[in-house]
Amino acid sequence: METLQREGSLTQVEIAGVTGLSAASISTLVRELNDEGAVRLEPSIRNGRRATLVSLPGQRGMLAGIAIGDRDLRVAVVASPAGDVLERTRLPLPFQHEPDETLARAARLVADLHTEIGRPVSDLRAVGVAMQAPVDSVSGQVGSESVMPRWSGVMLTEALQALLRVPVQLDNDANMSALGELRAGVLAGVANGCYLRASHGVSAGLVIGGEVFSGVSGTAGEIGHVTLDENGAICACGNRGCLDTLVGSRALVESVRGSHGDLRFTDLVTLAGRGDVGCRRVLADAGMHLGVAVAGLINLLNPEVIVLGGDLLMAQEWVLGPMQDSIERRALPSAAASVELRPSALGADADLRGCFVAAAQISSFHEPDSAHRAT
Ligand SMILES: [Zn+2]
Incomplete structure (x- = not known):
């Protein structure tokens, strides 16, 4: 029971x-x-x-997770936060997609998935949304002029609640991933840790005292815009030499364009796997730069575990070693010695897993008979 x-x-x-x-x-x-x-x-x-x-009576129903990226939309439904995914789908999106259209599509996909598992959409209890952009998780507003600019100021929670008529919990993808790993991955049982989502940009989901720490307006952990090179390339945020400009997947692909031509990030990883020294070097350098930024984070938080997730996870073989070296060189020796670097256990699903957990939390909060259910 x-x-x-x-x-x-x-x-x-x-x-x-x-x-x-x-x-x-x-x-x-x-x-x-x-x-x-x-x-x-x-x-x-x-x-x-x-x-x-x-x-249990009064606790039936489905939970949905929606992950909104700058190029795709992923939706999945479960009957419980730790249960198997019952049905899922992925939809590629045009660059600079329109928020209204994307949210309407997401709502339609949630309904379609219910049809596919033979349940009415009225069974939906709550939705968790992971956004690949900074968000204010308290007000439910997406907030960044530079990352997915069309979404800046969109009241996502309100809009999606109006479409689906259930409670919606929004957070950025790093925080949702940290929540997923905390519940069912490599952060399980960890009091102080950090999930690094390193894809086209880097963001961190901070875990403090066994819970995801969002800061006062939900933007804690935006490590991608830490300055690493004052004379470096211009970043989307307008500053120079941010971590994102050195380890973002597009920056990595760009750095081998002269020698290797147009590659996708997955091509770069495949070539590294085949022994291409240039591609291996680019990935190792990314690990080194990540380590520099993370060493600062380790000095501040003294965490037990740092989790590597996002696109760079597929290159962990070449990234984790240099990252570890870089941390050992730069973080306080006692803090560096007590932190463990782990690859994500949930991989590309970490954010959706976190969405299910967040949805379950908000649905039990809103459930009218939740007090009765506890008996
Ligand atoms: Zn920046």
Whole structure:
């Protein structure tokens, strides 16, 4: 019962996995509890197969995660924050996409996914949204002139709540990823840590005292605009030599254009895998620069774990070593010795996982019978 209270709806196989009890004992238990009316059983489709979802009365329903990037939109639905993804989809978006249109598309995709799993969209309980831009997680407003400028000032939470008629929780993708890793990844049980999302830009999700720390207006951890080279290239933010201009995936691709021609970031990683010394050097330098910025963060926060996520995760083989060296050279020795560098466990799904957790939190906050449910 405690497991269901914490996780929401689960299949019997998932309950067995979470509790460590055998499938046979779970089956007997669920039958007994169902006879007493203490749990609800609902048919569903999981991994393309029919399955029965077990939940507590008053706690049924679906959670959706929406990740909005500058070039794509990912949507997924689950029955519980730790449960399997029931259905998912990804839609490429035009560069500089229109907020209204993208939000309408996201809402339509959430409805489509419900149809695909054989549930009405009225089963949706709450939505978590990860935005690839700074956001004010308190007001639900997207806020940056330089990152995804068309979204600047958009009241995303309000707009999406009007479309889907359920509570919506918004945060930036690094914070959502940190929340995901905290719940079900390499930050589980970690009191003080940091998730680095290094893709076209770098942002950090800070974990302090076992919780994601957003700062007063949600922009804590925007490490990508720390100055590393005062005479460096101009950054999208208007300053020179920000971390983003040295390790952002587009900057890395740009730095081999002269020698290797037009490459995508994945091509660069593939070439590094085949032994291309130039591509390996670019990735190693990115690790070194990341380490410089992270060493400052380590001196400030004295964290236990730093997680590497985002696009650079696929190049971890060439990035993590130089990053570690750079940290050891620059951070206070005791702080550097007590921090562990780990690759993300959830990979590209970390942000969506965090969305599910945030959605579950906001839905239990809004649920009228949540006090009753705890009995
Ligand atoms: Zn900048």
